[in-house]
Amino acid sequence: MGSVSSSPVPRVPESRSERKERTRRAILDAALDQLADESFGSLSLRRLTKQVGIVPTAFYRHFSxxxxxxxxxxxxxxxxxxxxxxxxxxxxxxxxxxxxxxxxxxxxxxxxxxxxxxxxxxxxxxxxxxxxxxxxxxxxxxxxxxxxxxxxxxxxxxxxxxxxxxxxxxxxxxxxxxxxxxxxxxxxxxxxxxxxxxxxxxxxxxxxxxxxxxxxxxx
Missing domain, CATH: 1.10.357.10 (Tetracycline Repressor, domain 2)
Incomplete structure (x- = not known):
């Protein structure tokens, strides 16, 4: 008797709001990571966005x-x-x-x-x-x-x-x-x-x- 192969469950596409929230969370986490060794006043937007993997201008879609x-x-x-x-x-x-x-x-x-x-x-x-x-x-x-x-x-x-x-x-x-x-x-x-x-x-x-x-x- 042959085995029955199961079809892979289709992956539900991530919504725009979910992508935005995931990126926002990544920014917060990256900031906390950098703030482990430095003060908030010395936080670098360029380093922060590089760690997240977004361009600096994309930061402003999440925080003004x-x-x-x-x-x-x-x-x-x-x-x-x-x-x-x-x-x-x-x-x-x-x-x-x-x-x-x-x-x-x-x-x-x-x-x-x-x-x-x-x-x-x-x-x-x-x-x-x-x-x-x-x-x-x-x-x-x-x-x-x-x-x-x-x-x-x-x-x-x-x-x-x-x-x-x-x-x-x-x-x-x-x-x-x-x-x-x-x-x-x-x-x-x-x-x-x-x-x-x-x-x-x-x-x-x-x-x-x-x-x-x-x-x-x-x-």
């Missing part, structure tokens, strides 16, 4: 300027992390639980999106104003969302807005500083990485203990 590319990188760097941290805070967990979950989420996100966090860490105080300001806005949004959640925690219900904002800012600054250490070459050593995470947990708990004895200023 290099600054717009930078803003897109900021947006996608924060989008997933913000959603995951929001999920961690859901259900009003106890402070220790919130700290541990947040550190775990941060660590997992760093592993999954190392290039994004290196970009954020370098450009937070970088020379390109529009990118630096976009990062500052994202961090401020983190602080506002966290302050809202902190206001519902036992012992903090009577704190004023100024004190809650200050406490939220301390937590966010701790997380950002730790993230910068976690993406450093030294943190590729597992023991160093664990040490950074443990230090972050202890620092955050110290803040919680201090907050318990703080006399709100009001406002």
């Amino acid at each position: 300027t290099l600054d717009e590319l930078g803003l897109a990188l900021v947006d996608e760097s924060f989008a997933t992390l913000r959603a995951m941290i929001r999920d961690v805070r859901r259900g009003e967990p106890a402070p220790d639980t919130l700290i541990d979950r947040s550190v775990d989420v941060l660590s997992a996100q760093l592993d999954a999106n190392m290039a994004h966090f290196r970009f954020i860490g370098r450009e937070r105080y970088g020379g390109v104003t529009v990118v630096r300001e976009a990062i500052a806005r994202e961090l401020a949004l983190f602080e506002r969302e966290l302050a809202t959640d902190l206001a519902r925690m036992p012992g903090l219900e009577r704190w004023g807005a100024a004190d809650l904002a200050l406490l939220a800012g301390i937590f966010v600054n701790l997380m950002v500083a730790a993230a910068g250490e976690m993406v450093s070459p030294e943190a590729e050593d597992a023991a160093v990485r664990r040490g950074i995470e443990d230090t972050l947990r202890r620092q955050a708990r110290m803040v919680v203990v201090g907050a318990a004895g703080w006399r709100p200023l009001g406002g």
Whole structure:
């Protein structure tokens, strides 16, 4: 009995919108690759498009300027992390639980999106104003969302807005500083990485203990 040969499944042609999205993604990935070793201000459009395999003028079909590319990188760097941290805070967990979950989420996100966090860490105080300001806005949004959640925690219900904002800012600054250490070459050593995470947990708990004895200023 002869074997029945199956005909190859016809390949569905890629649509124009799919090609455009694939090229846009390639530009973002190439930018992250180059930004691993240089600042956004020194990013070269010619080198970037050469790596992607397009002519420089084709870049402008996807981004009107290099600054717009930078803003897109900021947006996608924060989008997933913000959603995951929001999920961690859901259900009003106890402070220790919130700290541990947040550190775990941060660590997992760093592993999954190392290039994004290196970009954020370098450009937070970088020379390109529009990118630096976009990062500052994202961090401020983190602080506002966290302050809202902190206001519902036992012992903090009577704190004023100024004190809650200050406490939220301390937590966010701790997380950002730790993230910068976690993406450093030294943190590729597992023991160093664990040490950074443990230090972050202890620092955050110290803040919680201090907050318990703080006399709100009001406002």
